[in-house]
Amino acid sequence: MFGSGSDSMHLPDYKEARTRDRRNYKRVHFNFDKNIKDKYRGKTFYLKTYGCQMNEHDSENIEALLIQLGFSKVDDYSIADLVLLNTCSIRENAHNKAFGMLGRLKHLKQEKKDLIVGLCGCMAQESSVVEEILRDYKWVNFVFGTHNMYQLPNIIDKAIEENKQQIEVYSREGDLVEGLPVNRVNSYKAYVNIIYGCNKFCTYCVVPYTRGRERSREKDDILKEVRQLIADGYKEITLLGQNVNAYGKDLYEDYTLANLLEDIAKMKIPRIRFTTSHPWDFTDHMIEVIGKYDNIMPSVHLPVQSGSSRILKLMGRRYTKESYLELFHKIKRVVPGVSISTDIIVGFPGEEEHDFLETLDLVHTCKYDNAFTFIFSKREGTPACKLEDHTPLKEKEERLQRLNEVVNQYFLENNKKLEGKILPVLVEGVSDKKNMYYGYSDTNKLVNFTSNKEINTGEIVDVSIITAKTWSLDGEVVE
Numbered sequence: 001m002f003g004s005g006s007d008s009m010h011l012p013d014y015k016e017a018r019t020r021d022r023r024n025y026k027r028v029h030f031n032f033d034k035n036i037k038d039k040y041r042g043k044t045f046y047l048k049t050y051g052c053q054m055n056e057h058d059s060e061n062i063e064a065l066l067i068q069l070g071f072s073k074v075d076d077y078s079i080a081d082l083v084l085l086n087t088c089s090i091r092e093n094a095h096n097k098a099f100g101m102l103g104r105l106k107h108l109k110q111e112k113k114d115l116i117v118g119l120c121g122c123m124a125q126e127s128s129v130v131e132e133i134l135r136d137y138k139w140v141n142f143v144f145g146t147h148n149m150y151q152l153p154n155i156i157d158k159a160i161e162e163n164k165q166q167i168e169v170y171s172r173e174g175d176l177v178e179g180l181p182v183n184r185v186n187s188y189k190a191y192v193n194i195i196y197g198c199n200k201f202c203t204y205c206v207v208p209y210t211r212g213r214e215r216s217r218e219k220d221d222i223l224k225e226v227r228q229l230i231a232d233g234y235k236e237i238t239l240l241g242q243n244v245n246a247y248g249k250d251l252y253e254d255y256t257l258a259n260l261l262e263d264i265a266k267m268k269i270p271r272i273r274f275t276t277s278h279p280w281d282f283t284d285h286m287i288e289v290i291g292k293y294d295n296i297m298p299s300v301h302l303p304v305q306s307g308s309s310r311i312l313k314l315m316g317r318r319y320t321k322e323s324y325l326e327l328f329h330k331i332k333r334v335v336p337g338v339s340i341s342t343d344i345i346v347g348f349p350g351e352e353e354h355d356f357l358e359t360l361d362l363v364h365t366c367k368y369d370n371a372f373t374f375i376f377s378k379r380e381g382t383p384a385c386k387l388e389d390h391t392p393l394k395e396k397e398e399r400l401q402r403l404n405e406v407v408n409q410y411f412l413e414n415n416k417k418l419e420g421k422i423l424p425v426l427v428e429g430v431s432d433k434k435n436m437y438y439g440y441s442d443t444n445k446l447v448n449f450t451s452n453k454e455i456n457t458g459e460i461v462d463v464s465i466i467t468a469k470t471w472s473l474d475g476e477v478v479e
């Protein structure tokens with residue numbers, strides 16, 4: 001077992017990660033170490049990102065840090081000098097994918113002795129993963145945790161200079177770092193972190209352990225970032241957090257996500273989104289603000305996880321089927337035309353057929369616009385991992401299939417209602433076919449459309465919807 005680390009490395013520890021006392025984490029401004037700036041000019045990196053938008057956005061910071069070190073980006077790992085995996089722990093398959101990639105890199109490293117391989121992100125926060133890397137993957141050059149990202153330049157430099165495996169993983173949340181450089185994926189839509197971590201400790205979920213407890217960014221730092229994005233011509237921002245609804249609770253007496261959304265909406269950026277929302281913290285004030293401003297997109301991700309109050313209790317979700325439905329209907333009532341999407345887990349330990357039927361029943365009531373559906377995956381160290389689970393995997397797979405049939409039916413039904421309507425679409429790209437473009441509507445629907453005049457990515461255009469499909473809409477631009 002690991003303690004809190006030795007002189008040369010810091011190792012992860014779930015016991016520490018679980019500690020929820022109000023630690024005074026520091027807010028610090030990042031400065032790049034001038035001594036190593038551009039030190040690796042001429043070298044290349046390949047960065048593979050697994051998992052959620054939070055990881056995608058972290059990778060935008062990581063890329064910028066690597067570029068400041070002098071590395072340039074390549075899209076093929078076999079030709080890179082440095083390969084970094086930004087990993088996800090949420091379900092076992094994400095885990096397996098990263099280990100599969102490590103297997104391929106092991107072979108590559110046998111041919112290319114100088115190859116530098118690193119692992120970061122949520123898996124790095126798991127003591128069992130780090131234990132395995134120390135034991136069986138001694139050739140991995142460095143590992144750093146989600147709280148150690150700002151140390152990346154020095155960790156890499158040390159791994160190369162000393163030619164010794166570096167492990168830097170803090171389990172108590174580290175400092176809240178402002179001023180990290182960012183290399184954004186595109187020039188018209190951007191992620192903006194507003195809160196890190198999660199305090200909810202849903203019994204199946206590993207996130208509170210890998211991402212630490214809730215820490216909000218100062219509102220002035222967020223507003224400054226948004227102001228800059230607007231000045232740079234960005235059209236859409238997505239406010240990010242594991243649970244954005246808890247924004248501000250750790251910092252302010254009376255400044256919440258509703259206030260932040262309102263302040264940003266007044267700044268006149270065309271599109272504002274936010275994700276993810278836990279139903280527990282969804283206030284009337286938030287709903288009112290979402291309904292009030294045209295530039296807050298009428299699209300809410302509201303994970304329900306299960307339609308059975310008994311299972312919700314075992315999941316530690318803090319709401320019942322009834323209170324969820326009350327919130328759901330309130331949002332539908334106050335925000336005209338809102339689309340609501342969700343996450344659902346089937347096969348949670350102890351879920352019986354009648355619980356599952358309640359989930360189907362809830363889906364029939366909510367008729368979601370989109371749903372991400374999963375089979376429960378045991379995550380080591382979480383309370384649900386210890387619960388008795390007598391349902392065979394085959395039965396869980398059948399439940400997932402039955403659930404998917406029902407959710408898909410409603411995706412199509414909702415999309416059909418949009419035939420003949422005109423929707424504003426933020427153009428994201430040109431498809432291979434001539435005159436074909438694609439983008440997302442205000443309600444976050446994928447729209448493929450034709451246009452005779454040339455359109456640039458990042459433009460918002462009106463599209464007349466002709467045909468609805470299950471996962472997308474087809475249309476033509478309104479001239």
Ligand code: 5AD
Pocket residue numbers: 090091204205206303305343344345374375376377378379
């Ligand atoms: N097993 C299956 N699904 C999970 N999720 C989180 N943890 C697990 C798990 N252990 C799902 C939840 C969450 C989404 C991001 O991933 O539905 O909302």
Ligand code: SF4
Pocket residue numbers: 198199200201202205206207208242243278
């Ligand atoms: Fe995980 Fe629950 Fe937190 Fe979401 S709210 S990140 S499911 S613990």
